[in-house]
Amino acid sequence: MTVAIALFTADLRTHDNPVLRGALDAADQIVPLFVLDEGIRAAGFRTPNRATFLAGCLADLDAALRERGGRLVIRSGDVVREVRRVAEETGAGQVHVAGDVSAFAQRREERLRAALAEMRRELCVHEDAAVVIPPGTITPAGKDHSVVFTPFFRRWSATGTRRPLGTPRRISVPDIDSEPLPEAAGIAGGRPSPDLPRGGETEARRRLKTWLAGPIDRYEDLHDDLAGDATSRLSPYLHFGCLSPAELVHRARQRGGAGAEAFVRQVAWRDFNRQMLAGRPDAAWDDYRHRKDRWRPDGDDAEAWRAARTGYPVVDAAMRQLVTEGWMHNRGRLIVGSFLTKTLYVDWRVGARYFLDLLVDGDVANNQLNWQWVAGTGAATRPNVVLNPLLQAKRFDPKGDYVRRWVPELGEVEGAAVHRPWLLPEDRRRRLDYPDPIVDLDEGLARFRRGRAA
Structure with missing residues (x-):
């Protein structure tokens, strides 16, 4: 009886999964394998939000496989070592895995290919999932x-795209030991955001x-x-x-x-x-297009931005949504990104790192390249455009409902004043417990233009 390994990475599903389908087509039995290794932790999952979501995804995947007669096999340790062990324990002749563009995934693929070649096993790399x-x-x-x-x-x-693959009806797994499904605390310590979405294919x-x-x-x-x-x-x-x-x-x-x-x-x-x-793998942390920016340091202004106390309500609302949900509205991401990199003129890497700490959907390609787009160091065709948070608020939150939802200090402020609370009478401003703006928008714009021009 032939055996193949389906190595799950960023494809935690049973529907339209080329890796799972490829392994099932190649062998009588498969080992649906997930390896919790230090590389995964280092690659962005050593944060409570993504650890919590990942734990939910793995539990849901295991349940889906069990409905089809299989189960998810969990191992911890170096991914190459654990794949070798599973191949030896089961006699698996092939290992199926999805391609990936990250530097971490590329190194993993190279190491797997070399190790399996020594064992006279085959590595089958499917299209990027x-x-x-x-x-x-x-x-x-x-x-x-x-x-x-x-x-x-x-x-x-x-360009033509492939049609989705069918979902397997039956999965047969050989007799092999598995570790228990991981809990979030075992992947990363810390308290997750209170309103995280539930992880998993279901x-x-x-x-x-x-x-x-x-x-x-x-x-x-x-x-x-x-x-x-x-x-x-x-x-x-x-x-x-x-x-x-x-x-x-x-x-x-x-x-x-x-x-x-x-x-x-x-x-x-x-x-x-x-x-x-x-x-350009280096664009994960290096400027895709160097503008010779002389960024201001990660100091008090950047800390006010992280703390959602900038004095600009639409910016602070979006930052509070991030902390609460581990997610932020895309328009909010553009506003807070422009504010940090252009109004405060702080390095985009400061924002990208903070987002990766909290965003459940924060992958390297989309997070880093979107930050570079906003900062003007990436693929933007108009790299020096600055989003004015007051104009953005007027256009995309005209009644102030988004701000009132996330900045309860301003919940009783009516009309357009919710976006400019510093214009309220002084006695009322004191009662709001909300800060004055940390930067004048015109001064921030002039500073950015001087820095970018230099």
């Missing part, structure tokens, strides 16, 4: 990746069904509405591989309409960032 179209498929003439989104998106839209598919049943139709008109909260909130499930992006795009296109097309465009941004990181 985190994208619709793999990096390297769409490239401009003479280059290995695109740097302008619009032409990339045109070609991305015209919750992902419930949300997907709800999203496609109607809300997606309003996405084009409402996706920037801060108070309306009319986005899909599927990004954590895409990040952990609880949902297949290929299936998501396929089903959105089946739904059709302007809302679905606008949503698919946002999914394409994930592929765009991933192919940029594949072409």
Whole structure:
């Protein structure tokens, strides 16, 4: 009886999973394996939010496999060592794993390939589970990746995508020992955000069904509405591989309409960032385009930004949403990113690190490349644009409902004053327990322009 190993990484699902399907097609029995190694902890999961979400994903994956007669095998330690052990214990001849563009994943793949070759086993690398179209498929003439989104998106839209794979009905697993499913505290210490979403494929598919049943139709008109909260909130499930992006795009296109097309465009941004990181792995922490910025230090202003006490209500509201939910509205991410990097003129890496500490959906490609886009060191075609938080608030939170939801100190402030509380009478301002602005917007803009010009 032949055995293959399906090594789960960022593809914690049973629906449309090329790794799982490849292993099942190759052998009579499979070992669905997840290795909790130090590399995973170091790669962004040593934070309570993502550790909590990951623990939920693994428990849900195990339950789904058991419904099909299988189970998830958990091992801890070095991933190459544990894969070798499982291969020896079961006689597995193949190991199936998803491709990945991160430097960590590339090193893992190289080490696995070399170790398995020594054992005369085969490593089968399937397409990147985190994208619709793999990096390297769409490239401009003479280059290995695109740097302008619009032409990339045109070609991305015209490129054929695979149809989603079926879900296995039965899975047979050989007799092999497994560690218990990990708990969040065993992955990372600390207290998670109080309102984290529930991890796992079951919750992902419930949300997907709800999203496609109607809300997606309003996405084009409402996706920037801060108070309306009319986005899909599927990004954590895409990040952990609880949902297949290929299936998501396929089903959105089946739904059709302007809302679905606008949503698919946002999914394409994930592929765009991933192919940029594949072409420039150093962009994870180095400027993609050096502007010779002389960033201000990570000091009191940056700490006020992290503490959501900048004195600009829409900025503080978004930062408080992040702390509470481990997630932030995309328009909020743009506002707080521009405020840190351009109004305060603080290095984008300070913001990127803080986001990775808290965001459940914070992967290296999308987090870092989006921060660089906002800071003007990335792929932005207008790198010096500064988002004025007052104008952003007026446009995307005109009634102040988003601010009042997240900044309760201003809950009783009526009308447009909620975005400019410093204009209230002094006696009322004292009662609000809300700080004055830490920076004058005009002064911040002038400082940024001087620094960027120099």
